[in-house]
Amino acid sequence: MRMVDLIEKKKHGQELSEEEIHDIIQGYVANQIPDYQMSAFMMATYFQGMSEKETAILTSEMMHSGDTMDLSGIQGIKVDKHSTGGVGDKTSLAVGPMVAACGAPVAKMSGRGLGHTGGTLDKLESIPGLSVYLSEEDFIKQVNEIKLAIIGQTKQLDPADAKMYALRDVTGTVDSIPLIASSIMSKKLAAGADAILLDVKYGDGAFMKNVEDARKLAKTMIAIGDHLGRDTRATISNMNQPLGNAIGNSLEVKEAIATLKGEGPRDFTELCFEAGETMLLMTKMADTREEAHQKLEAVIKDGSALATLAKMVEAQGGDPSYIMHPEKFPETKEVITVESLKTGYIEDLEALNLGLVSMKLGGGRATMDDQIDHAVGLVLKKKVGDHVEAGEPLLDVHTNTGLSEELKAEILSAYHIVDHEVATPQLIEEILE
Structure with missing residues (x-):
C-alpha cells in the first residue's frame, strides 16, 4: 500500500496492521518515505491516536530499526x-x-x-x-x-x-x-x-x-x-x-x-x-x-x-x-543570594522558570550544540509550604557571569507568596504496576 493510503487510513481513525506499520518505519529509516509524508502521518496520529496494539507494534518496529543490546550476559534481572x-x-x-x-x-x-x-x-x-x-x-x-x-x-x-x-x-x-x-x-x-x-x-x-x-x-x-x-x-x-x-x-x-x-x-x-x-x-x-x-x-x-x-x-x-x-567540584566565581521582597508563605514555585534561569546561566542547552557550564545553577533555600520573612534568602545563584536584573526578576516572579498557611504538596501521586 502507498504511504498516502496509509496516511488516509490513519486520518480516518482506522487501525493499521503490523505489516503496514513495519513498512512505514522501515521505509522512513531507509529514506524511501519523505519527511513531508511522515509529518502528515504523525499529525494524523496526533488527532486520531492509536490503539494499544498499534502503539505496541509501532514501538517494536522503532526498537528494531537499528541495533539492540543483548544483555543476556548479565546475571540476574536487569x-x-x-x-x-x-x-x-x-x-x-x-x-x-x-x-x-x-x-x-x-x-x-x-x-x-x-x-x-x-x-x-x-x-x-x-x-x-x-x-x-x-x-x-x-x-x-x-x-x-x-x-x-x-x-x-x-x-x-x-x-x-x-x-x-x-x-x-x-x-x-x-x-x-x-x-x-x-x-x-x-x-x-x-x-x-x-x-x-x-x-x-x-x-x-x-x-x-x-x-x-x-x-x-x-x-x-x-x-x-x-x-x-x-x-x-x-x-x-x-x-x-x-x-x-x-x-x-x-x-x-x-x-x-x-x-x-x-x-x-x-x-x-x-x-x-x-x-x-x-x-x-x-x-x-x-x-x-x-x-x-x-x-x-x-x-x-x-x-x-x-x-x-x-x-x-x-x-x-x-x-x-x-x-x-x-568539595573538590569547582566553585563558580560568585554565589549571589536572592532575598524575598515580602513576608508570607510560599504557595507556588514555578519549576519551569527556575529551570530556564539555570539554563540562561549556562547550566543547560537551548540547542544541542550549546556548551554547558557544569558549575552554575541554583540552590533553593525555601520551597512550597515554607514561611519566609522579607529579606530572608529564597535561593543562592551560583554564577560565572553575574546576575542581571532581568534574571533576578524572573527568579522573584517564580515565587508566589501569600498571607495564609500553605500545605506541603504531595510528591508521589501513585505507583502503577
Missing part, C-alpha cells in the same frame, strides 16, 4: 529506570547506586538535557574524566562486576526515534501520547533491560502538565511493556516545584552524593526510596516494600551505596575522589 524529565531531577544518580548496592543489576542508558530539563549524562560529565560511552562488552562486564553502569545511547540504537523526534519537534506533534510512549519505550526496550521503572512527572516543570495526562502516558507505556514481555511499572510524581534543592549539573551531583550519605532533601529522598523499593521488587531482591526499604536504608547507613557510585565513576574513567570529597 533493571533500568527512566524519568520523563523535570527540574532538579537527579534521581538516577542516587537510586542507581542504592539499588545496585543491594545486589540488583542496574543497566541504564540515559540522555542529554535540552531546554530547562537537565540530562543525566551532562550531570555525570561534571565529574572529571568520566566517559558516558562504553562498548556493549564493557557495559556488560561493568554491570556484572559492580552492578551499575550509566551510559549514553549510541546512534545505531533506535535510529527511527531520532529521525521521528527531530521531525515531531518542528511539526507540532511532540505532545501525542502514542508518539511519546513509543519514543520512550523503543529506546528503553532496545537497551535490553528485563524490567523498566518509569518516573512520569506532571506539572509546571514537566512535559505532561496535569496528572490525568501523566497517568494516561504511564498506562500506555505499561501496556507496551506488557505486549512486548517486559515488566514495566510507573511512578506518577509532582513537578510543580523543583525536585530537591539543587538545579544545575555539579550542584545536583553533590545533592545526590549527600542523599547517598543520608543527608539529602526530604522530597528527593522520598522519591529515591519509593523508586528503589519498586526496583528491588522488580528484580526479586525483596519480597515486600518494607523489606526493600530496610535494605535501602542499610546500604546508605553502611556507606556501600556511596561506594558503589564511586566504583562506577572509576570504572568509567572518572575521578572517584570527587564522590568521596564533593
Whole structure:
C-alpha cells in the first residue's frame, strides 16, 4: 500500500496492521518515505491516536530499526529506570547506586538535557574524566562486576526515534501520547533491560502538565511493556516545584552524593526510596516494600551505596575522589543570594522558570550544540509550604557571569507568596504496576 493510503487510513481513525506499520518505519529509516509524508502521518496520529496494539507494534518496529543490546550476559534481572524529565531531577544518580548496592543489576542508558530539563549524562560529565560511552562488552562486564553502569545511547540504537523526534519537534506533534510512549519505550526496550521503572512527572516543570495526562502516558507505556514481555511499572510524581534543592549539573551531583550519605532533601529522598523499593521488587531482591526499604536504608547507613557510585565513576574513567570529597567540584566565581521582597508563605514555585534561569546561566542547552557550564545553577533555600520573612534568602545563584536584573526578576516572579498557611504538596501521586 502507498504511504498516502496509509496516511488516509490513519486520518480516518482506522487501525493499521503490523505489516503496514513495519513498512512505514522501515521505509522512513531507509529514506524511501519523505519527511513531508511522515509529518502528515504523525499529525494524523496526533488527532486520531492509536490503539494499544498499534502503539505496541509501532514501538517494536522503532526498537528494531537499528541495533539492540543483548544483555543476556548479565546475571540476574536487569533493571533500568527512566524519568520523563523535570527540574532538579537527579534521581538516577542516587537510586542507581542504592539499588545496585543491594545486589540488583542496574543497566541504564540515559540522555542529554535540552531546554530547562537537565540530562543525566551532562550531570555525570561534571565529574572529571568520566566517559558516558562504553562498548556493549564493557557495559556488560561493568554491570556484572559492580552492578551499575550509566551510559549514553549510541546512534545505531533506535535510529527511527531520532529521525521521528527531530521531525515531531518542528511539526507540532511532540505532545501525542502514542508518539511519546513509543519514543520512550523503543529506546528503553532496545537497551535490553528485563524490567523498566518509569518516573512520569506532571506539572509546571514537566512535559505532561496535569496528572490525568501523566497517568494516561504511564498506562500506555505499561501496556507496551506488557505486549512486548517486559515488566514495566510507573511512578506518577509532582513537578510543580523543583525536585530537591539543587538545579544545575555539579550542584545536583553533590545533592545526590549527600542523599547517598543520608543527608539529602526530604522530597528527593522520598522519591529515591519509593523508586528503589519498586526496583528491588522488580528484580526479586525483596519480597515486600518494607523489606526493600530496610535494605535501602542499610546500604546508605553502611556507606556501600556511596561506594558503589564511586566504583562506577572509576570504572568509567572518572575521578572517584570527587564522590568521596564533593568539595573538590569547582566553585563558580560568585554565589549571589536572592532575598524575598515580602513576608508570607510560599504557595507556588514555578519549576519551569527556575529551570530556564539555570539554563540562561549556562547550566543547560537551548540547542544541542550549546556548551554547558557544569558549575552554575541554583540552590533553593525555601520551597512550597515554607514561611519566609522579607529579606530572608529564597535561593543562592551560583554564577560565572553575574546576575542581571532581568534574571533576578524572573527568579522573584517564580515565587508566589501569600498571607495564609500553605500545605506541603504531595510528591508521589501513585505507583502503577
